[in-house]
Amino acid sequence: MFQLLPALPADPILGLMASYHADSNPKKIDLGIGVYKNEAGNTPVMTAVKKAEGMILDSQTTKSYVGPTGAAGYNAIVAELLLGKSLNDSLGKRRVTVQSPGGCGGLRLAAEFIKSANPDATVWVSNPTWANHVPLLGSAGLKIAEYPYYDYDSHSVKFEAMIECLSKIDSGDIVLLHGCCHNPCGADLNQEQWQQVRDVALKQGFTVFIDLAYQGLGDGLEEDVYGTRLLAESLPELIVVSSCSKNFGLYRERTGAMTLICDSDAAAAVAITQIAGAARAMYSMPPDHGAATVQLILSNDTLRTEWDAELTEMRDRINGLRAQFVKQIQSIGIEQDFSFIEREKGMFSFLGVNVDQVQTLVNDYSIYLVNSSRINVAGINDSNIEYLSNSLAAVLKA
């Protein structure tokens, strides 16, 4: 029976990672998968993480099961990182948080939960959105639709068109927003726009679902959750899936969380049973190590300060690279305006070149980027910025 199966194409992002590793060109540049890279092109384990791991190794006394919702201490501290202490306290038992196997596991868990709450729900995703959103949500059997988001000509959010679309979405449907550092375009909502989204959500009654994979990598740990906190304090219900892959560099440890705000304590008490049931049916329980590491870092003042400083360094490096890349492009006489790259946030921006030009960059120059022209800015460094800019110039002229 297995021989009847068709082969699937490689994942658009993970496939690129494999091709990059297989390329023997010494000049190759990895602007594909969204992992942070330092000036040397490495993705190191953060010092605070290394120290916490050592402490866990020394003190852990058991590897016994934890349970489908994960570690209570991790869930509490991650919710506080997301919401801030006072909002978290004021939400009380209306807020429940469940540890998940990474952001992906959290998104899949949320999809199951939505499917149980309303099997007919349509999830509205931004156009464009992260390549794995549709497979993750669609595999739970949810219908997917798109709202306009990014204007490729002006390199900014098509906010009027977005609001016009959201104004027609009703209660029972879900609107998926990127909390910060939009993946793939890097164009985020400003504070006033978040307020307008909140107003439309209140008026229409749809449920907002926030994917927050990059807290701390845009403007700062607090600044990046402005929209999430605004919606958490004003909407009766909210779903947030957060990830520690990027801001703790714990990619392969699969460390994430699904936070749910319900309109009453009673509804939250029921919801948690549904989420626990969905987790048990899919993977039984999340892996422990990454979550234990995050819990220790966030609850230990010294480790937390160290982590915060490392995260700030990562964020500053990315923002610095954005400015440096734009300057380099201008200095070699490329006429096309790339200044939007400096305005955008987080790891990603579209280069704005077409698929053929992307393919030329990949095949002829060993510069790896997603077909949509999404680049991971963190892959740029002092030793490759000239080659990258000159290659871009050559491709634009051809």
Ligand code: LMR
């Ligand atoms: C990305 O968008 O490159 C990252 O979120 C990694 C992934 O799993 O796709």
